[in-house]
Amino acid sequence: MKTMNKKQFILSVIILAVCTAVPLIFDPETSYVVYFLFMAFIYVTLAQAWNIVAGYTGQVTLGLHAFFGLGAYVIAIGWSRELIGYLDPLGMFAAGCAAAILAILVGIPLLSKLKGDYFALGTLGLGEILRLVTIQGGAFTAGPTGILLPSSSFNTLTPHYFIALFLALLALGVTYYMTKSNIGLALVAVRDDETAAAASGINILKFKVLAFAVAAFLAGLCGALQAYYIFHVEPQGFYSLNWTLYPVLMCVLGGAGTLSGPVIGALFLTVVFEIAKYALPEIHPIFSGLLIIFSIMFLPKGLIGLKPGRMFQRTKRIS
Amino acid sequence: MPIDILLQLLINGILFGAMYGIAAIGLSLIFGTMRIVFIAQGTMIILAAYGSFWLFKLWGMDPYVSIFFVVPASLIVGIGFYQALFRKVAKAGQFPTLLIAFGLMALLENLMFVVFTGNSRALQTSYSTYALTLLGMKISFVRLMVFVMAILGATGVTLFLKKTLLGKAVRAASENLEYAMLVGITPHQVNTVTFALGMGLAGLAGVATATTYAFDPFSGFVFGLKAMIALALGGMGNVAGALLGGILLGVVESYSAFFLSGGWADVISYAVFLLVLMFKPEGLFSRDTSAKL
Numbered sequence: 001m002k003t004m005n006k007k008q009f010i011l012s013v014i015i016l017a018v019c020t021a022v023p024l025i026f027d028p029e030t031s032y033v034v035y036f037l038f039m040a041f042i043y044v045t046l047a048q049a050w051n052i053v054a055g056y057t058g059q060v061t062l063g064l065h066a067f068f069g070l071g072a073y074v075i076a077i078g079w080s081r082e083l084i085g086y087l088d089p090l091g092m093f094a095a096g097c098a099a100a101i102l103a104i105l106v107g108i109p110l111l112s113k114l115k116g117d118y119f120a121l122g123t124l125g126l127g128e129i130l131r132l133v134t135i136q137g138g139a140f141t142a143g144p145t146g147i148l149l150p151s152s153s154f155n156t157l158t159p160h161y162f163i164a165l166f167l168a169l170l171a172l173g174v175t176y177y178m179t180k181s182n183i184g185l186a187l188v189a190v191r192d193d194e195t196a197a198a199a200s201g202i203n204i205l206k207f208k209v210l211a212f213a214v215a216a217f218l219a220g221l222c223g224a225l226q227a228y229y230i231f232h233v234e235p236q237g238f239y240s241l242n243w244t245l246y247p248v249l250m251c252v253l254g255g256a257g258t259l260s261g262p263v264i265g266a267l268f269l270t271v272v273f274e275i276a277k278y279a280l281p282e283i284h285p286i287f288s289g290l291l292i293i294f295s296i297m298f299l300p301k302g303l304i305g306l307k308p309g310r311m312f313q314r315t316k317r318i319s
Numbered sequence: 320m321p322i323d324i325l326l327q328l329l330i331n332g333i334l335f336g337a338m339y340g341i342a343a344i345g346l347s348l349i350f351g352t353m354r355i356v357f358i359a360q361g362t363m364i365i366l367a368a369y370g371s372f373w374l375f376k377l378w379g380m381d382p383y384v385s386i387f388f389v390v391p392a393s394l395i396v397g398i399g400f401y402q403a404l405f406r407k408v409a410k411a412g413q414f415p416t417l418l419i420a421f422g423l424m425a426l427l428e429n430l431m432f433v434v435f436t437g438n439s440r441a442l443q444t445s446y447s448t449y450a451l452t453l454l455g456m457k458i459s460f461v462r463l464m465v466f467v468m469a470i471l472g473a474t475g476v477t478l479f480l481k482k483t484l485l486g487k488a489v490r491a492a493s494e495n496l497e498y499a500m501l502v503g504i505t506p507h508q509v510n511t512v513t514f515a516l517g518m519g520l521a522g523l524a525g526v527a528t529a530t531t532y533a534f535d536p537f538s539g540f541v542f543g544l545k546a547m548i549a550l551a552l553g554g555m556g557n558v559a560g561a562l563l564g565g566i567l568l569g570v571v572e573s574y575s576a577f578f579l580s581g582g583w584a585d586v587i588s589y590a591v592f593l594l595v596l597m598f599k600p601e602g603l604f605s606r607d608t609s610a611k612l
Contacts, residue, residue, distance in 0.1 A: 060417055109597035120417060121356060121547050122596045128544060129589040136582045241540070245425055252418060286433065289426025296415045296422070297407055 008260040009176045015263065016041075016169055023158050034161050038229075040270040041164035042222050046247035047254070047262035048171035049215035049222075052178065054248075055256035057211040058191030059111065063123030065243035066130045067099035067216040069235070071223030073134065074098045076147040076233035086153040087163070092224040099220025100213040107212040112205050131239035146234025149227070160229050167225065168263075171218050175259055178214075187211055191257075219243075246273075249288055253295040255302025264303050327456055328573045334462035336569015337469035338527045340562035342546035343553060344473055345520035347561040350550070351493030352506075352513045353409060355416040359424040360521055361543020366427060367393055367525020368534050369435055372442050375529075382442055382530045383464065390522040397518025401511045409510055424540065431536035441533040465527040472523050473562045476516065480558070489513055541585075548592040554601055 019037055026033045046064060054060045074095035078084040084091030110122045134141045141147070178184040186207045189197040198204050223243075227233050246269070247262075254265020269291075276287055295302070342364055349357045370389045374380040380388075404423065408415040449460045480486040491499040492509040500506065528534055528542070545568065553564025568588055576584035 054414075058414075060414060062421070106593075110593075113598075113600050114596060118356075118551075118596060118600060121551070122593060124358075125544065125548075125589045125592050125596075128541075129586060129593070132582060132586045132589070136580075136586065245421070248418065248421070285429040286426055289422045289424070289429065292422030293404060293419050293426065296419050297404070300408075300415065 005176065005179050005259055008258065009172070012172055012260045012263045013169070015267075016044075016165060016172070019165055020162075023161055034157055036270065036274060038157060038161050038164045040267050041161075041168040042226065043247060043250055043266040043270055044168040044263050045164070045171040045218055045222050046243065047250040047266045048168075048175055049218035050244075050247045051251045051256055051258075051262045052175055052187075052218075053211050053215045055251060055258070055261070056175075056178065056184065056191060057187045057208055059208055059212065060120040061123040061212065061215070062120045062244050062248070063126045064215070064219045064247055065239055065241055066123070066127035067103065067219035068223035068226070068243045069127070069130060069134070069239035070099050070102060071095035071220030072227035072233045072238045073141065073147075073223075074220070075224045075227040076149060077141070079149055080147050086150075087159055087228055092163075092221055095224035096217040096220040099223070100217040103213040103216030104209055107209040108205070111208045111212065127239060127241070127244070131235050134235045134239065141235075144235060146232055146237075149231040149233065151231035154229075154231065157229075160225060163225055167218070167221055170221075172259070172263065174214060174218070178211075179259065183207065183210070245288060245292075249292050249295075253291065253299070253302055258302070261302050268303065323455060324577075328577050329570060330456055330458060331462070332570030332573030333566050334459070334466045334569070335573060336549070336566035337466040337562070338524055338531070338565070339545050339549040339568050340565025341469045341472050341520055341524040341527060342542065343549035343561035343565050344476060344558050345517035345524070346546055346550050347553075347555060347557065348476070348489070348513045348520075349517040350555050352489060352496075352509050353405070353416065355420065356547060356550075357517065358417070358420040358543060359427060359539075360517070360546055361541070362424045362427045362431075362539035363393070363396070363518055363521040364525045364528055364542055364546075365534055365536065365539035366431065367522040368529040368532075369431065369440070369525075370522075371526045371529040372440050375442055375444070382444065382526055386468075386523065386526050389526055390519050393522025393525070394515045394519040397515035397521075398511055400518065401514035405510070405514070406507060409506070424543075428536050428539065435536060437535055437537075439533045439535045442529045444530070447530070459531075461530045465531055468523055468527055469562060469565075472520055473558055476520070477558050479516070485512055489516075544592075545588065548588055548595075551592055551595050551600070 019041075022037055023034055046068070050061065050064055071092075072095070075084065075091055078091055078094070079086070079088075084094070106122075106126055110119055114122060135144045137143060178187065186197070186202045189200070189202055190204050190207055194204055223238065226238070230237070247266075250265035250269045251262045252265070253269060254263065255261025272287070272291075280287075342360055346357060346360050349355065349360075367389050370392065371382050371385045374385040374388060375382055400423070404419055405416060408419060446460055451458045451460060451463065478486075480490050488499070488504045489509050489512055491502070492504055492506065493513075496506060499509070524546075532538075546565070549565035549568045550561055551564070552567050553560035553562070568591075571591060572584045572588055575587040579587070
């Protein structure tokens with residue numbers, strides 16, 4: 001198990017490291033490749049974030065978009081009041097922390113009482129609440145029209161590209177660290193048998209909340225970066241359910257509960273989506289739904305298939 | 320604050336909430352046997368609403384007559400869904416079933432968007448705006464009909480569960496699947512029945528939606544969330560509780576929409592949802608707290 005993880009980790013790092021050369025070869029101002037990889041890295045990070053909570057810890061969250069949107073709004077509100085600057089690392093860190101704090105605040109009561117789809121529904125509700133509160137937020141959040149940021153600061157995609165690459169590597173590193181350390185063992189133990197895990201002295205709640213907060217932190221960072229790229233932060237786009245739907249799909253298709261599954265899934269699906277956007281612009285979202293259904297039914301272990309992604313073997317019930 | 324306004328808001332809320340109740344009963348049944356919350360329920364409701372809308376638009380069929388076409392069609396769709404999508408993964412636990420439902424929701428929403436366009440639709444009949452006056456209260460006829468449909472639907476399901484052999488099998492399976500299997504109940508059969516019933520109720524809720532609301536392909540998600548809130552309020556696996564939960568949600572929304580604004584009403588219902596999930600996940604109306612959770 002450990003050597004396999006190591007192999008997957010090294011492989012994933014190599015794939016991503018090759019990507020650092022891309023802006024040297026392709027011109028980031030005109031090349032589609034750079035934009036494409038930028039999006040792919042964001043999806044890798046989000047898929048990996050979901051993987052930490054759902055794949056390793058077994059808690060299905062459908063609320064990534066809540067943290068993504070929150071991260072974006074921290075940047076938008078902070079920047080428009082000149083508290084933080086353009087591509088400000090501290091600002092992005094603050095965005096991630098805001099998301100993580102929210103995850104802890106919501107996670108403790110939700111995770112201590114709820115399992116399975118109750119938790120999924122609770123997090124789904126969280127995204128809706130944040131979206132609606134933002135719409136009602138008046139001058140502070142600029143309501144449904146959203147906040148327009150000074151887009152004149154943008155001149156090249158290169159920094160965004162490297163930050164996204166860094167985030168993807170960070171997500172991978174965090175996941176790798178978690179699987180290697182005792183934390184990972186505890187998380188998998190919680191996923192596989194909660195009662196047994198508790199009996200062996202694992203503080204279940206602590207580890208569940210930890211995984212949830214780490215995922216929220218990563219999603220918040222992604223939202224922050226996307227805000228620096230789009231320059232118009234509005235509730236419909238940033239609290240869109242797609243920011244949960246696509247990463248879930250990528251993680252499941254690639255192989256949930258594995259290190260490189262989300263990376264493979266995210267890269268593969270970003271390609272599929274981009275092609276679909278060109279070839280079938282109208283009906284491309286239909287495919288995302290179909291793909292989720294088919295990958296669960298016929299590829300329950302994901303593209304990474306042959307490796308053990310054991311999450312689907314256990315029947316979990318609300319006890 | 321004059322008392323008759325408060326009373327009027329209460330009546331509106333009850334009539335409104337009955338619709339959430341119908342949808343919540345369907346969710347509750349599916350949860351009872353399969354232990355999954357069927358996220359795509361709201362989207363199915365909207366699909367049924369489109370069915371009712373087009374029957375009216377194309378053939379001038381009265382929406383209350385269309386019940387006799389939409390509901391049986393929904394029952395069949397329910398059987399189809401179970402056999403095609405869930406049968407294979409039913410044993411694999413909550414995780415895959417939840418995600419399949421999630422995928423189905425995305426699929427149906429976008430399919431409807433392509434086929435029916437994103438335009439908002441509303442079914443306008445000659446009696447859509449008709450209101451009865453009862454003891455000084457104005458009661459919208461279509462809303463009253465929704466309430467009647469909810470009561471009839473709930474009664475029908477309760478009778479089915481209590482009086483028929485198949486219904487008893489469903490109840491047995493949701494109480495304890497292992498024991499039910501020992502006495503010869505096949506899970507697939509029971510699951511098929513509950514799925515069909517759940518979708519049938521979604522069909523009924525769809526007709527109710529079509530007569531009272533404007534809807535578009537994506538309004539199902541919010542509607543489904545409301546049904547889940549109703550279910551969380553009422554307690555899982557309990558027909559009367561689900562209906563009461565829906566009515567309570569309707570009343571909460573009605574009052575908060577009046578005293579705050581329409582936008583805040585939704586925030587409050589989600590907040591109530593989160594609070595109930597956090598502090599009383601077994602639901603407000605569940606008599607038996609140990610059995611279901």
